[in-house]
Amino acid sequence: MDKTYQPNAIEARWYAEWEQQGYFKPAGAGKPYTIMIPPPNVTGSLHMGHGFNNAVMDALIRLKRMQGHNTLWQVGTDHAGIATQMVVERQLAAKNISRHDLGREAFLEKVWEW
Secondary structure, three states, X not given: OOOOOOHHHHHHHHHHHHHHHOOOXXXXXXXXXXXXXXXXXXXXXXXXXXXXXXHHHHHHHHHHXXXXXXXXXXXXXXXXXXXXXXXXXXXXXXXXXXXXXXXXXXXHHHHHHO
């Protein structure tokens, strides 16, 4: 056994299998039950709270699937960029610049640079 876990080969194989089997598609004929997974903020580090939160959502979606609901556990993409916006605005403020000084397009360029 390797000293450290190397997930790439194992996860790639299983992910392909799960996709082929349709495990990521909504399932069940009953009432719809959906949970959106909010992503972690890009400005912080992952911690046990993230794992706990995901474990609760996992248990709920599995329970509802077993109860016959049409379940979907959908990965989200962003919290409206609030955390990222705050980081970039603080960087600009250190240079005595506001996002309003830059305008929308220039501010978005700064966000993408960050």
